Amino acid sequence: MDQAKDAPTAASSAAPAGRRLHPLPIRIMHWVNAAAMLVMITSGWGIYNDDVIIRGFIFGSFWRLGDWAAWSLNWHFAGMWFLVVNGLAYLIYGFATGRLREKLLPIRMSELVHTVIDTLHFKIAHDDITIYNAVQKLLYIIVILAGIAQVVTGLAIWKPVQFSGLVSLLGGFQSARVLHFIGMAVIVGFLVVHVALALLVPRTLWAMLSGGPRLAGRKEPHPSSGHAT
Amino acid sequence: MRFPQPVRVGDLIGRDVLRPVESQDILGQIRRVVRDPDGGILVVVEFGGFLGFGRRPIAVPVDAMVLLGPDTEIVAFTPDQLRQFPTFSSAMASDVAPDTVIRMGLAKPSH
């Protein structure tokens, strides 16, 4: 993107003090994940219709990727590689650079309650988009865990004989299917909130495209600054 | 022909009864299998209602139903027609013993 243009020098942009809110690898992985997730969700809805989990409920053609089950399946089994490889890269990057820990921890219960109350009063604080509030942290952790759970339950459904131990751990083949469906629902629920907030605060969306503001040289975000003002 | 297959009456009790459509709507559950005074076999289905309220038993001829794996479907009547069925009363018929083997046709999944 335009990171190089904005960076005063290569040396300072590499230094922690000059870091962007969303470094280029994060932005690439975010958008690859967004596309892969959409493919997995909409093709999954196409597969779902052949044997519904919620009796009486099917997904209309608008919502499905693949014009019938075979192609939904092919989309799903193609998208999975992008989701898994990209997701692994994200987790490795996040742990190796300390980003996950820095952005998502710690979550304090008092802060969580405070943010929820503020949000219920329509006081959504977002002056500093570089710091996540407790609710954001919790939601991001939940969706990362849900993504990992989808891979695990998906593997159980794909290879229930080769991974029969995993299937029995999940309560059987049909139970694994239901868990895979619930995982999808959690991720879709997150997506609705995530996209709505990104549209409400377009700066966050722009930041995920351009890299966002440069971070100050602080080491630890101040715990209470997430819902300041 | 729907190739009627032998099925144990005891194995039918409790099975879901579905509409033969892609969305697999549940019409009810099989409660009893009875013989009417003429000797015909009827499947008593706990039918209709919402969230458990307003359900009532109706008697469906076994020929109107098919097996879909562990579920069953009513293929000869629409839900609207079934709503016109009288509520089943036990005085009309006698239970078929659970170990009796009757025959029921087959269906493939609807989609």
Add this chain to the structure above:
Amino acid sequence: MKSPFRPEVIPDKAVLDDHKPLIRSLERRGLIRGGLSLGSLAMLTGCDVERPDAVESALLAISRFNDGVQALLFDPRKLAPTYPASMILRPAKFNAYYDVTEVKPVNGESWRLDLSGLIADKRPWTLGQLQALPQSSMVIKHICVEGWSYIGGWSGVRLATFLEHIGADLRAKYVAFKTADDYPSSIDMATALHPQTLLALRYGDEPLADPFGFPVRLRMATKLGYKNPKWVTALEVTNTYPGGFWEERGFPWFAGL
């Protein structure tokens, strides 16, 4: 480049005439063509991206790659879970590419299993001869690509036993089947030799019923339901990719569990 996993000849569209699910799916496709779908939004375009040739080729290429990954994941010694006989669903669940009313029963007396390909003794087999071979039983889960599953109890001749008996080349790549209902199918040799791969003659304690493939069908614990042809009439051992009914319509070939 000629691919071993794609038919050289695109399936005749006339076949769809007697195939309701496909026709419905094509109708759905028409609906999608008529409007914008979320699937096309996912691809950030408003045009028909559901299945243009380039997308279809890419998806099939990945599907072939996945066939290879699945073959690597397949452990020939790994047994599928088995269940007590009391859990067998009686009767089994019926499925086919046509309605049950279209089933055409096969006469067990005149039935023959024709053999061809890399086989030493190609004399056709009768049902009586198959019944005289050692019989095996398994109570296993049938898992359909559609998502449903049930527990079934199958008995018959291990395909491995049969292949040894007829002097088949066990280093060949494929075992292919033809059936009375025009449902060609094929599997990899590793799965053919798996102990839970049977030429099934019986379900529960009874001979197979007509809608379930009497007199002989293939039953594997390690593959999806659609890989298990019913009313098998011919078996071929070959190194040339034979394809299959659903495979020619887009479904994956390996379909291992």
